[in-house]
Amino acid sequence: SQTIHQWPATLVQPVGSPLSLECTVEGTSNPNLYWYRQAAGRGLQLLFYSVGIGQISSEVPQNLSASRPQDRQFILSSKKLLLSDSGFYLCAWTGGVPINYGYTFGSGTRLTVV
Amino acid sequence: SQQGEEDPQALSIQEGENATMNCSYKTSINNLQWYRQNSGRGLVHLILIRSNEREKHSGRLRVTLDTSKKSSSLLITASRAADTASYFCATLTYRDDKIIFGKGTRLHILP
Incomplete structure (x- = not known):
């Protein structure tokens, strides 16, 4: 069966420090991968998505970046965190074109920038 | 850009009662999906309804889709x-x- 792993679960980082969040999927190949951010009490904002290795689409220009070094690995990074980067970060995957399938989400990373 | 808007923003009901939530959207869709999120957790996919479907059931869940009104419940x-x-x-x-x-x-x- 397919599983998705996201870590760390919580993170407290000072302003200006770097960030690296990792997401991996098991039990499938060539998944579509997504990074979402959720501000407190708000909906989900799509940040990046990837349909293949090295293919990254950015939805919101900001100081975050994403990379997909391997088929089932998706990494969210920042060189210098801002206070506004605080939030709940969620990774998700779907198999191929998501016409008939819902997304499977990881358990999320709570990031607090202080 | 915001596509779906749920209504109401918050709902409190007694256990045993039925709960109805609505969603409106702006542009033509291929499908519409509903998800649940427990506090501080990831989202769980509940149900997907395609644009050519009008109603779908899953256990205690019932989803309707009205593409002419661009809304779902x-x-x-x-x-x-x-x-x-x-x-x-x-x-x-x-x-x-x-x-x-x-x-x-x-x-x-x-x-």
Whole structure:
């Protein structure tokens, strides 16, 4: 069966420090991968998505970046965190074109920038 | 850009009652999906309804879709305390391979 792993679960980082969040999927190949951010009490904002290795689409220009070094690995990074980067970060995957399938989400990373 | 908008933003009902949440969207869709999020957790996919479908059931869940009104509703029958969560609708348009979420409805089931 397919599983998705996201870590760390919580993170407290000072302003200006770097960030690296990792997401991996098991039990499938060539998944579509997504990074979402959720501000407190708000909906989900799509940040990046990837349909293949090295293919990254950015939805919101900001100081975050994403990379997909391997088929089932998706990494969210920042060189210098801002206070506004605080939030709940969620990774998700779907198999191929998501016409008939819902997304499977990881358990999320709570990031607090202080 | 915001595609789906849920209504109401928050809903409190007694255990055993039915809960209805609505979602409106702006552009033509391929499908519409509903998700549940327990506090501080990831989202769980509940049900997907395609644009050519009008109603779908899954256990105590019933979803309707009215493409002429660009709206959907999620009905949870015989609510339970465990149904307390936020519920999000998400839409997939024909142009994209990504789904866009609304802001969600916070449902609280009172004992």
